[in-house]
Amino acid sequence: MTAVTRAFGAAILVAIVGSIAGCGPATEPSAAFDNVVLVTIDTLRADHLGAYGYPRPVSPFIDSLAAEGARFERAIASSSHTAPSHTSIFTAQHPARHGVLFNGVRLEPDIPTLASTFRDAGFETAAFVSVRFLRGSARGFDIRNFHSKAGFRPAGRTVDRALEWLGDREGESGFLLWVHFFDVHSSNSKARPPADLLEEMRQDSRQRGEELERLLVNDQGIPTDFLAQEEQRFEGMGNLERFDRYDAQIASVDRELRRLFEGLESSTQDSRTLWVVTADHGEGLGSHRYIGHGRHLYTEQIRVPLIVYSGDGQIEPRTVEQRVQHVDLFPTIAELAGVALGPDGLELEGRSLVPLLDGVASDSAEPAFAQRRPADNLRLRGGWPDELVLVAEAERFKYILHSVGEDELYDLVADPLELDNLIGNGRPEEQQLAEWLARKYQWMVEHPLTGSLDEVQIESEYVEELEALGYLN
C-alpha cells in the first residue's frame, strides 16, 4: 500500500475547494475582466499549432495570441469525446460526476456551470456553437445560437452570428461568450476546407516533401507504413492528403478567429476582455494507428492547446510547463473575472490557474484524470472493446487503466509519444498511480451529480445530426 488513503480524493477536493472559496491558501484576484470569450476548436491536437512547435503555417493568429499571452504546454482534456469534454470545461467536473458520457446527452439543470455562475453574477451569457448536439452541454447561456440542422456550420457563419449579436447588444453589462468551431473535426468527412487554404497546404507539402513525412513519423509517432496506406473510408483519401485537409481546416478557423477578435475588440474598446482558446480533444491522424478520436486516451487525443490572452497586458506572456486540466478553467475564469463561486464554494474538481498565470508554481501533486466514453452497440460492432478506460497523468508518468486487457504506463519524459509501455517493469509509480486512479474513480461514481448513468439516453432529435457528422458509423 502507498500512503494514499481511501479519503485521498475527497481530501484533495476539500483542499481545492478551500483554496477556491478563500478559506485555504487564498489567492487574491490578480486581474479583473469585463468580458470573457471562451473559444473551443473541436478536434484540434496541440502539436498542429505553430505555438506548440508545428512548422507548417497553419495558425498565425492563434500563435500571436500565444506569444503575447500565457500558453499552457501540457493541458489535459477530461475525455476524447466532444460533449463529455465540453461539459467538463463548463462544470469543472469529470464525466463520471457530471454524467454527460455521450454526445447528445443533456447536463442536469441543477449542476452549476461556468455560464450559470456568470449569469447569476450579472453577466450576459451567449453561446455560438457550430453543431446542434452540444445544446445539452450549454446550460446557463441566455443566448443560445446553435447550428439549426444536421451537419455543422462553418466557422465563418458562426463568427457572423456572434458579431451580429455583438453589434446589436445594448446595455453596460459584461458578457461571457462561448464560440465553438467544428471545421477541424470535419477533415475526416466530405466537407472541404476553403480552396485557397487547401491549395496552400498542398503546396507546402510538395515543398517539404520527405521532411513532412519525417516530421509526422518522428514528432507525431505515425508509423511509416500507416502513412503510405491509402485510406478508403474517406473518398479514397491518402493519409498525406488528410494532413493537408486537417491543417487547412485549422488555417480556416485561425482566419475566422482573427476576424472575430478584430470585430470584438473594436466594438468593446472601453472594456477589458479575457480570451481563452482551447480544444475539446485532439485527433489520432494515425498516431497509435488510429485516425479519429474517442476510442483512446493517448497524448494526441487528450493533450489540447490552452492559451489565455488579454489585450491590456493583464495576462503576462509566459509558457506554463506544469500540467493543467480542463476542469481548472471554470475556477480560473471566475477568479479572473472577479466572479464568486457561491457562499460555500462549489465542489469543483479543478483548481484556479491564476497563480500559474502569475508565475507562481503550484505545489499540487494531484495527477490529471481522463475518462474514455463508453462503447455503444455501433462501436462494439466496429471493434471497440467494451471496457472502462481511465487515465492518471502525473508530471512524469501516465497510467492508462483498462478494465479489459493490459494496463499501460508511459514515461512522458523519455517517451512523450507514449510508444513504450512500461507496465510490469516494477516501477513504484505504477502501483501508486493505479491505486490513485482506482480511488479517484470510485469516489466519483460514489458521489455523482446526476442520476443513474445507466439511464442516460441520446435524445432522438440528435441521432440524425450525429449520423450526418459521422459519429454513428
Ligand SMILES: [Zn+2]
Ligand atoms: Zn469534439
